[in-house]
Amino acid sequence: MTLSRRTALTALLSLPLVLQTRAALATPESMQAALDDFTGGAPVTPGRVTLKIPLLVENGNSVPLSVSVDSPMTAEDHVEQIAIFNEINPLPDTARFHLGPRSGLAAVETRIRLNGSQTVHAVARMTDGSFWSATTDVIVTAPACREV
Amino acid sequence: MSVLINIPDSAAPGEIIEIKLLIQHPMETGFRTGPDGALVPRDIIESVTCLYLGEEVFRADLYPAITANPFVGFHLRADTTGEIEFIWTDNAGVTSREARTLTVA
Amino acid sequence: MRRAIVFTVAFLLPGLAWSDDRRTGYDDMNADLQALQDDPMNPATFWVLDGERLWSEPAGTTAQSCADCHGSAEDSMQGVAARYPSFDESSGTAVDLLGRIALCQSRHQQTAQPRDRSDPDRLALLAYVTHQSRGLPIMPDEDPRLAPARARGEALFSSRMGQLNLSCAQCHDDNAGGYLAAARIPQAHPTGYPQYRLEWETIGSLDRRLAGCMTGVRADPFAPGSPELVALELFLKSRAAGLTVEALPIRP
Numbered sequence: 278m279t280l281s282r283r284t285a286l287t288a289l290l291s292l293p294l295v296l297q298t299r300a301a302l303a304t305p306e307s308m309q310a311a312l313d314d315f316t317g318g319a320p321v322t323p324g325r326v327t328l329k330i331p332l333l334v335e336n337g338n339s340v341p342l343s344v345s346v347d348s349p350m351t352a353e354d355h356v357e358q359i360a361i362f363n364e365i366n367p368l369p370d371t372a373r374f375h376l377g378p379r380s381g382l383a384a385v386e387t388r389i390r391l392n393g394s395q396t397v398h399a400v401a402r403m404t405d406g407s408f409w410s411a412t413t414d415v416i417v418t419a420p421a422c423r424e425v
Numbered sequence: 426m427s428v429l430i431n432i433p434d435s436a437a438p439g440e441i442i443e444i445k446l447l448i449q450h451p452m453e454t455g456f457r458t459g460p461d462g463a464l465v466p467r468d469i470i471e472s473v474t475c476l477y478l479g480e481e482v483f484r485a486d487l488y489p490a491i492t493a494n495p496f497v498g499f500h501l502r503a504d505t506t507g508e509i510e511f512i513w514t515d516n517a518g519v520t521s522r523e524a525r526t527l528t529v530a
Numbered sequence: 531m532r533r534a535i536v537f538t539v540a541f542l543l544p545g546l547a548w549s550d551d552r553r554t555g556y557d558d559m560n561a562d563l564q565a566l567q568d569d570p571m572n573p574a575t576f577w578v579l580d581g582e583r584l585w586s587e588p589a590g591t592t593a594q595s596c597a598d599c600h601g602s603a604e605d606s607m608q609g610v611a612a613r614y615p616s617f618d619e620s621s622g623t624a625v626d627l628l629g630r631i632a633l634c635q636s637r638h639q640q641t642a643q644p645r646d647r648s649d650p651d652r653l654a655l656l657a658y659v660t661h662q663s664r665g666l667p668i669m670p671d672e673d674p675r676l677a678p679a680r681a682r683g684e685a686l687f688s689s690r691m692g693q694l695n696l697s698c699a700q701c702h703d704d705n706a707g708g709y710l711a712a713a714r715i716p717q718a719h720p721t722g723y724p725q726y727r728l729e730w731e732t733i734g735s736l737d738r739r740l741a742g743c744m745t746g747v748r749a750d751p752f753a754p755g756s757p758e759l760v761a762l763e764l765f766l767k768s769r770a771a772g773l774t775v776e777a778l779p780i781r782p
Contacts, residue, residue, distance in 0.1 A: 427579060427580075429576075447573060447575075449573075451732075494573035494576065
């Protein structure tokens with residue numbers, strides 16, 4: 278199949294538009310940068326974190342999210358922080374929760390905005406400096422930020 | 426701007442209680458344009474802090490990806506009767522506070 | 531013969547003009563959204579609380595509050611939202627509840643006019659008054675003077691409009707339960723207005739929702755509070771008679 282003049286023109290014309298749109302969104306790369314900023318580049322191990330979020334969301338403007346971490350929450354051994362990251366909102370940082378032994382239980386919840394289907398990441402930092410994570414793929418049928 | 430706080434009045438010593446906050450706030454992201462095509466300035470709550478007898482026991486840093494009328498839920502181990510204070514601050518630095526008394530017996 | 535059966539059924543089941551395969555927007559929502567509506571941390575609560583405060587706050591040049599005339603809203607406003615729109619004697623027209631609140635404000639409180647229909651304080655009062663009908667069945671006002679407007683609403687419901695040339699009925703009667711892209715097409719029963727729409731991230735009235743529908747079919751929407759929208763609400767309420775008033779609902 279030969280590339281028609283029209284196809285080539287269309288591709289050329291739509292290229293700047295695509296680039297512009299991408300630039301305004303967090304990408305998995307910029308999310309990785311935010312994650313590295315949180316971990317200081319330390320390794321992140323999947324596990325110990327439970328991320329509960331609906332798999333199918335009708336409206337991305339309000340998505341219930343809860344995170345719990347398997348931890349005794351004692352003075353010596355507890356979750357210090359839980360960070361939530363998203364892949365395609367304008368900013369990858371979503372929320373950070375600072376906990377301590379007085380929390381008793383490492384379980385937090387909030388409601389977030391998701392600008393389209395993507396993978397949501399929850400990363401926990403423990404007192405021993407280790408990082409643990411969970412991810413969930415969410416399908417958003419009506420993303421946030423759309424025109425009413 | 427008001428707030429709904431869901432917290433028990435009393436707890437047994439050592440009991441882990443659940444605290445939920447809902448704050449009336451638009452959480453304007455700063456990424457949207459208004460009818461005139463200009464960006465609507467960011468107006469979000471950036472942090473929600475919980476103090477128990479004056480000591481910080483929980484903090485949430487919020488970003489534009491948190492819903493309008495932000496909701497935060499967390500836990501707290503009850504050990505002493507006293508004041509539980511909630512402080513939230515927006516990106517202009519305006520701080521609001523609300524307190525409840527927790528009776529531990 | 532068929533007419534006789536219809537007549538018999540209608541006679542035997544007065545008030546049950548619709549067989550109950552009717553579904554509300556709540557029925558059509560997924561469990562997560564239903565949970566948000568049922569949660570005490572439902573964001574719409576803020577508007578009910580604001581309305582409760584405004585109810586007893588003196589306003590306008592007469593410095594009168596709603597409570598000065600109506601007393602406790604829990605008593606005087608119970609069931610009111612379930613039967614509106616109603617007939618306004620002095621103007622001789624049908625008015626919706628938001629219009630009634632506006633009339634009260636201008637006639638009795640003599641507040642500055644005009645105020646936007648979507649004025650936050652007015653919506654808060656609407657939310658608070660509607661909250662007093664939560665759980666009650668919709669019982670349309672039987673005042674015969676409302677009949678012409680109700681008939682007009684029924685005609686509007688079946689009128690094609692906009693560049694897409696669609697009527698309300700083509701979606702909400704003929705294709706209800708189907709899907710428009712990923713969204714389920716509801717039967718369009720106004721069981722819960724004002725409502726907190728995640729799309730709006732705030733509460734809004736039925737006329738805002740209807741304007742959204744009309745924009746969707748590329749029609750020029752009727753003005754908020756216009757006789758056309760009140761007429762449509764009258765028809766929609768009679769179509770939804772007996773369904774339970776939700777206060778305040780969450781919708782996607």
